[in-house]
Amino acid sequence: MTAPPPGRQPSLVSRPVLFWSGVALTCAGVGQHVWMFVDSASMGFHMAMMGMSGVMWAAMAAIVVGVVVSGFAVTHTADEPAAPPGARTDTPPAHRRRLIGVLSFALLVDQMKPATLAFIQPGMRAEFQLSAAEISWLPTVALSGTVLGSLVGGRSADRIGRRATILIASLLFLGTTVCGAMPTYGGILTMCALMGMAAGGMLPVVYALMTESLPPGRRAAIMVLQAGLTTTGGYMAAAGLAAVLVPLTGWRVLWFAQLPLVLILIAMNRWIPESAAFTAQRARPGHVPASALFRRPQTARTLVVGGYALAWGLVYWGFITFLPSQLEASAEGGMSAATLLFLSSLLSIPTCVVAAWLYMRWSAKGTMVVYAALTVVALLVLAAVGPDGGRVVLLTAVILLFAGTAGVIALIGPYTAEIFPPAIRGTAGGWAAAVGKSGGAFGPPLIALVLSAPGGLRTAALLVAVPMAVAGVAVALRGDDPSPAGLASAGTAGPDEAVPATRSG
Incomplete structure (x- = not known):
């Protein structure tokens, strides 16, 4: 495998036509749900108990197929051979600021998802006539999804790659924006669980990729600032959208309002490189359990x-x-x-x-x-x-x-x-x-x-x-x-020490 020339990023997926076809199919399914939401304006955007029409089921099927197709194209990239010894795998300095910006945007979108839960509960409770005990299932289900997503996403990052896992989480974000059109409370809980899995899966992977893409020194300060400010920014963005949009069209629009942000994140995938550390680790036989x-x-x-x-x-x-x-x-x-x-x-x-x-x-x-x-x-x-x-x-x-x-x-x-x-x-x-x-x-x-x-x-x-x-x-x-002074005083080799692998097969 020939290393890409300096200044040029490798292709994100080995099957781009398949990937973008899946994204297009997912967008078509989501777009149909957006149209159904707009069409409910005559009912005050209340869609409770409307029932799942044949068109809605077909749109849901398109979303599932689209996410699976795009996900397959992304994971297939991890099967490509690793770069040979001596090939350039570090992130060029000119690309670091862009990478920080893209991953910060990814975290901002990620943090907006759980933050939005606080602003949709009053309207949802009124529309579905839910008790306090019933509405409490919403954050419980969503946060349980983040727990599972964190475990699966973190492990996925070490098996198929940091970049692939971030893209799969973004695809799930895209598909689950249809939460805003679900006519039943059970459907909303299902979508929120899947959305929680996506949110939980992206968070730890971004930090891993940042650690492996930035040089020591200011890396720690950048990551701490990124973690704190994107958490704050995600909450403030969700609060701002709620303040402006909920009085106009109700609580459901908050999910659809995030659709453009998710599409932008997917479009910026070409600026998310795979880390050199993962590439080198994949070249070794076996895997670490x-x-x-x-x-x-x-x-x-x-x-x-x-x-x-x-x-x-x-x-x-x-x-x-x-x-x-x-x-x-x-x-x-x-x-x-x-x-x-x-x-x-x-x-x-x-x-x-x-x-x-x-x-x-x-x-x-x-x-x-x-x-x-x-x-x-x-x-x-x-x-x-x-x-x-x-x-x-x-x-x-x-x-x-x-x-x-x-x-x-x-x-x-x-x-x-x-x-x-x-x-x-x-x-x-x-x-x-x-x-x-x-x-x-x-x-x-x-x-x-x-x-x-x-x-x-x-x-x-x-x-x-x-x-x-x-x-x-x-x-x-x-x-x-992990600071240089701390590692020196402890006499350790730092976080890049080897871990014994388990030989597979």
Whole structure:
């Protein structure tokens, strides 16, 4: 196989006609759903219980066939032989800024999906006449999809490639935009589960590709900033679309409004190269199984990042989910849910900038310990004063809590990608993302149970502070430091160390 000349990217797929034919077929099916949504304007864009017509079933079939065809064309690329020794496989400097921009856009689209759930629930509940218990299935199903998607997507990145996995997630994004035209609540739950799988599958893969495409040095700071700012940007973009479009055409339009963004992402696929690390790893005989995460020398790393992610999930999906309602119920708090959401978004920006600077200039694991400690301190303050504490104290505690959790989520993805070797980097990123998202499955019911017991908010704050404190201590004692200074002091070879492969066949 001849290496491409400098300045020119290799073809994304070996069967481009098949790939774009599948995309066109998927777009045709999605377009038919968009037309049905537009046609429902006379009914106030209410499509509940309209039933699945023959045309809608045919459009759904076109989407499924289109995604499968395009997905086959993408995965077939991974069967091509790896570049021979000596061939140029690094990312040319002129392409790095473009790659950062494209992958940041991919993360922005990825983060908009779960953020949109908060803005569609009121309209959906009214249209389908759902109870509070019934509507609670929406985030549960969607987040469960992200857990499965993270595990599958992370493993897929190590088997078929980072680039192929990102494209498959984008194809699923394209197909599941028809969630906005589903006439039944069951259909919406199904689409949200698939959409969650796509969102969960893309997140860890982007960090793996960034780690392997950018040179050491400023790479860590770029990735931390990218993680934090795209999370904030995704929420703000979803909020902005909701503010403008929902009053005009209802909640369903929020899914279709993201269709152009997904198409742009797919169109930019030519600027997403495969990583040199994956290409080199694929040239070796056999493969490294997922179980390598729990074998030496990876066991401690896996448990440390898993515990850190789980602690964040319990705080974010469990405790913070109920915090607005708890404070609004207090006469002293005086803070609305809107105020808290605004603070969480606003404070993510300076928090991520500081986290990136500390991560690059000081210590990676030290920065993670600092933000874990900041979160614990905020929770302990809330546990001490409760919802009836003074307004200034409560506001300060909430600011610290949002700052700490924003830093934790900005750090965990890039940190995981940097400390694991290329052979299982995607699998490890998927593991960390899945464990963090799993907090959305059991965190809310657990915290709801605690809030109904004596102590309420105080007990809940203390409960989630414990695992976060344990996670911070684990990082301090057993965590790796991927910064050059940390690796030098530890006397290690860094995250590109070899992992024994299991010979297949």
